[in-house]
Amino acid sequence: MSKNFLVNIIIWMLLQILIEVNSQMVPFKPIGYFHHTATLIDNKLYILGGRLENETSAKDFFYLDVSVPFNTQELSWQDLSNINMVPPHDSATSVKGGANNNTLFLYGGHTTDQNMALVYTFDSQSIIWDIPKITGINMTKKRGLKGIIDYNGKFYLWSGEYDVNGTYVINDMLILDTLNLNCKKGSLVNAPIPRSEYSATLLPDNKIIYIGGANESCFFGTTLNIEIGVALTLSEIYIYDTANDSWNTKITSGKIPSNRAGFSAILGLDGQRVIIYGGYFSNPGYLDTTLYVLDLTNFNWYVPKISGKIPKPRVFHEANLIGKYMVISFGYGYDRTVESDILLLDISNNEEYVWTTSFDPSVPKNIIPSPSPTSSPIPSRSLPPSSQLSDNSSNNSNINIVGAIVGSLLSGIIFLIIGCFFLYKWNKNKQNKKIIYGNDNNYNNYRQEEKEIPTERDYEQAINNEQNIIQINDNEPTNDYHGQEIILTPDESMIIPANDHEQTYKNESTTNHEPIIPESFNNNYNGERFSLQAFKDEMLQAVKQENQNLRNEILQVVKENYNK
């Protein structure tokens, strides 16, 4: 083989890598969804699925980093669609739960894919989707409901539309324990009539408040007014006590919002009020405002004082409490060329809520009220859930970060050199056909690696994998997998997971579903040859990770400076 030929190959590969990496670094552009899910896990807001304007379901999966300041006019979405194993769907519901309390649990939804499972999990640390095996009762398949996870990791799935014939609501309460993956049924004694598109909010005392909804599927036009009146009243609300599995109805007073469904609700930062936004309505008289607050101390509805640019009403959106904001994502009813997919309502001041476009991840110190002397029935939460947003690792981690950046740059260069070296060796050996996949374990390792498109993987990992793939004639391939990795997270400056990889590998072999094999792999892995394309992809993968790490680290530094 001529030297020139080899040099050409290397230059070509580097060029390809550069082009592909650059095209990857362009932030993901969502196409607009409603009936999607939005799940907050460790400062990332994950958006999954949803319905598209053309009445098909989306298969997109992406996230927004909320550990750093951002403006809603310039959202930097990160795409994870290529690792998504959930079929296109909409109207599902999701929570953060699991044994490590960092797993996305997706339940139900509407799909045309007959093979869609009832429950999926996404481990945000290992970045792996799975179909968990759930013991206990057979779960009904529902859609258009709002699942709530309590403080003990139990996922409550009340009512919703039965997703067989699609048009009738079903009354049942599924309780899925996300820690031991067991499902049972809850009580329906004194439960309200079944419904879909209601709102549900977990209160500080581990009770769930259910508000509004529709008694069947509704048709609505662009005005968001229901043309057939089936939205349910907000003059009463329903409280489910997770402690003793009992229901209770409360009559509300004050400026009761019109009947509505498809709206969103969050708990106020003081834990004493529920804020609702949007939805579709039966009474156009209430369209002057779409924001209402229910005072939980007396079940009185009121319209809060609002400033900022009032957005158009939305329906079938999602709302998450992130820091001091009610964060509205996507939905139906707004012009995407005019308004951002993300709306921010600053709720840190109960006297006046502010629609804003800039997100500040720091949580003000004064939002936790001192317990009121007139002992309210709702105890204040000790901490807002996102108080971890303001970490103070900045004191000791700046040096680490700078070191990490320099280190990654250096290791990136070294890696390229090593890559070129191995490529050279491989080319030399090619004619002898020494390099083939030796056994299934290696094949699985490779697949495992391809499944994860990690965003916070350390560079060492890439090198380890590279070695695994090169050392294919090793008889104990899994032993090479003990290389520990260092992951930078926004919360801790550095954590070293204990053989995280081996665990996921074991999990993989014990679950009985077929792991997904990304297309790129299928294309590249034709039979047993370790092709040039696969090698190039592997390098590309490592460089992408490298870029992502750098980006995260820089963001980290920005964030810390910001918090000072």
Ligand SMILES: *[C@@H]1O[C@H](CO)[C@@H](O)[C@H](O)[C@H]1NC(C)=O
């Ligand atoms: C619906 O829209 C999406 C996104 O624009 C597109 O990918 C898909 O092909 C469309 N489906 C149909 C049936 O038009």
Ligand SMILES: *[C@@H]1O[C@H](CO)[C@@H](O)[C@H](O)[C@H]1NC(C)=O
């Ligand atoms: C669940 O469904 C399967 C098949 O439909 C049935 O064989 C099994 O008995 C059911 N289990 C329970 C607990 O109802």
Ligand SMILES: *[C@@H]1O[C@H](CO)[C@@H](O)[C@H](O)[C@H]1NC(C)=O
């Ligand atoms: C999981 O984290 C949330 C805060 O994000 C907390 O309220 C909840 O109690 C935790 N769940 C478990 C089972 O520890």
Ligand SMILES: *[C@@H]1O[C@H](CO)[C@@H](O)[C@H](O)[C@H]1NC(C)=O
């Ligand atoms: C679905 O609808 C068909 C007829 O429309 C009915 O025969 C069938 O029982 C329904 N299935 C369920 C599970 O309700």
Ligand SMILES: *[C@@H]1O[C@H](CO)[C@@H](O)[C@H](O)[C@H]1NC(C)=O
């Ligand atoms: C929903 O409510 C409307 C109005 O009360 C009623 O006409 C309709 O039959 C109800 N639908 C169901 C499925 O109960």
Ligand SMILES: *[C@@H]1O[C@H](CO)[C@@H](O)[C@H](O)[C@H]1NC(C)=O
């Ligand atoms: C459940 O507990 C609440 C108090 O938290 C009590 O008011 C209610 O009566 C109890 N219900 C049942 C069915 O035990």
Ligand SMILES: *[C@@H]1O[C@H](CO)[C@@H](O)[C@H](O)[C@H]1NC(C)=O
């Ligand atoms: C942050 O730093 C302050 C003082 O430097 C300390 O009291 C507090 O415990 C720290 N918080 C965390 C979460 O480490």
